[in-house]
Every structure is written in C-alpha cells, then in structure tokens.
Amino acid sequence: MQDAKKADTDAATSSVPFALERKEVERWVADVVAGTRLERDQAEALTGQLTDPAIREALCDGARAIKRSLTGDRVTVSRNIFIPLTNLCRNRCAYCTFAKLPDSADAHTFSIEEVEEVVRGGVATGCVEVLMCLGDKPEVAYGSYRKMLEERGLSSTTDLLVDACRVAIETGMLPHTNAGILTKEEMERLRPFNASMGLMLETTSRRLRAKGGPHFHAPDKEPATRIKMHEEAGELKIPFTSGMLLGIGENDSERLDTLWVIADLAHRYGHIQETIIQPFHPKPGTKMHALSPLDDDRVVGWVALARLVLPREVHVQAPPNLGRGMLARLLEAGVDDWGGVSPVTVDFINPEAPWPALRQLRDDTSAAGFELFERGPVYPDWILERPDYFDPQVRALLPKYANDEGYAQRHNQSEEAA
C-alpha cells in the first residue's frame, strides 16, 4: 500500500504542465498580498513547483508579508495541558498509535478525579488551555466502554466530556475540545464549557478511504462527514480549529482541494480561527511505518500556500514538535502560531516528538526575528473582536484568562523556567 501511495503522490507532484517564471509568481503573490484571492488554476500550477527554490521563496515572501500585516513580529503559543479523555476509538486509521483496543493494557478512560488532578498540575504551571482530545465514539464499537459509561451514570462520551470540561473550568482552566465527529446537538451541549473546539479536516480525498487506504477502517474520516461538522460548528458560531495532514498518501491536487474547502468554510461561516498544517510522521508498529514523510521543502511550500489561500482571520499554525530543525523556515513561510505546547503532558498523538521547552521555543522564535506571546485556546483578535462567538458562560470567564490585548493572563508564574 505504501509504495502505491508514494507513487500516486510523486506522480501528481511531478505533473507540472508548464514551468512558472518567478516574476509571474511574484505578480500573483503581490496581488494576493494586496487583497485579491489566489485563483484556483494559479494555485494548481504552484503546487507542482514547491520544490523550486525560487518559486518557494516568492511564495514565502508573500505569505510572510501577509502574516506581518496581521500580527507583526508576534507569534503565539498556547501553554496547555493535553487530556486524552479516552484513547478508545471506533476508527482504525492506518497511521495511528493513539487509539487502543479495550483489552490493551494501555487502554484508558479518565475518571473525573483524574481530570481534576491533571488540570491542577496545569494551573500550577501557569497553563490556561486544557485540550480534551479523544477517540471517536468508542461507545458505538465497544460494549465494555458502554458498560463503564453506564456504571458512571453516563450514556455517551459527550456526557463524559461535559463533566470533564465543567470540572476543568471549576478547577481553573479553559477547555478546547477535539473529540472527533460530534453532532450539532452535541456541540451545542459542549459550547458553554468550551472556549473553542476543533476537528482536523485532514484531507478531502475520498480515495484514501478505499480498501488498502489509510482511512479504509475509519468511517469518521469520510470527508463529507467532516465538512458537515465544520458547517454545523459555523452555524453555532464556535471558534473552530481545522487542519490539513500532509503526507498520508494524498496527492497535490487533493491537498489543494483540502485547503480550498477550509478556505471556503471560513469565508462562508467566519468561524475558522486557525488551520494546522501538520506533516505526517510515520510511526513504528503501524501499517504506514515505512511511508516516507513529505520533505521539508514541500512542507514549507504548503505552509506558505496555506497563508496565501486562507482568509486573513484564519491563523496558520504548525506544531513545533513536528518541525524540529525547521522552525525558522516555518516562520519565514508565514506561520503565526505554534499551537499548544505543554510543560506538563506529552503530545499523546505524536508521543515520539517531545514538545520544545517554552524557553527554547521563545529563543528560537526570537532568533528568527519574531517575538513569542502566549495565548489561551482562542486568539487575541477573536477575544477582542468577536464576543458573539462565545457562550455567555465562557464570555464571562475570558477576562480572567486574557489581558487587555487578549493574550494569556497567567495566575501562576512559577513555570517561567519551562
């Protein structure tokens, strides 16, 4: 499977109909910087030439100009904790090491007491955001999980999430939930207990759901289902995080389509606060362990293209633990946010990739000519300019966690050494 996927990707990547001249690309980019939307056929032509240093540099120059026009030298990070509320999942994506089967020794669903304990650790180290990240609908697949919920007096994972988010707020942090596919009603229930929510679109490629593909055993990775949830989150006015996975077997055209769909959702609903451009890292023990990740040049090129394609209210994020050795290049490509970085918990999705220490991240950001600022689960411009995007209960909490400029206001400074 891996070889076939690699071949698909390479074939699409190399099918450049004609070679673009740098001057022409500079003209397109200048128009985008001035406020014109990049045309789809222009973007299609660019995707085939991201490995050309001159073309990539022109894209990065434009993307960085847009970033600077929005947030100047400032780059944000959210000092957070990550609670994998349950690592059971009804899907089996071919690249995942997060999801466990119920009989695995590593299978775990947090008790509310455990949630409270981890949140206390976050509060003690100056964290503002608690990321609730968990498997998709395990109650659909596993009787033992349904029984456990029943014993706790709960009927669904959403019940568990509501309890966990409520306790997190009471203990002193602001939740951001990424629980996979949720119905509109479920998101409505969670909105009063979440500052923001998210779902990586990952890819719009239906091809990857075919037999042998990475999403064959993952019904919740059906692109239409994920787009529908984005739309419903938009209808509910939830500050929303989306994202694109780079290198799971999709080709350039599919990558561009994913970006285009996220941009379209952001234009239609105005609720996409950030888009994560996340390079896939193959993991030992998975079916896709031998797949080559996308090379750094292409990752940088796709970050720049994302900044040029996405509306300006959408922040562009790259996880620093997945971009080791290339942070300066990511900043040059228009990244304005590093996402959540925890002094307390590991990245349970990519446990092989430790977070950088915040002090190191600050130094690296500064060495590239930018300045690191801490935010909470929502961006400063969203806090200051979009009060209608928050449930009244959350809106009332924001002044406690955000300063006058919307950046994180920490109540415990003891973590400065992180």
Ligand code: SF4
């Ligand atoms: S949906 Fe997420 S947690 Fe579940 S198997 Fe896929 S990647 Fe893993």
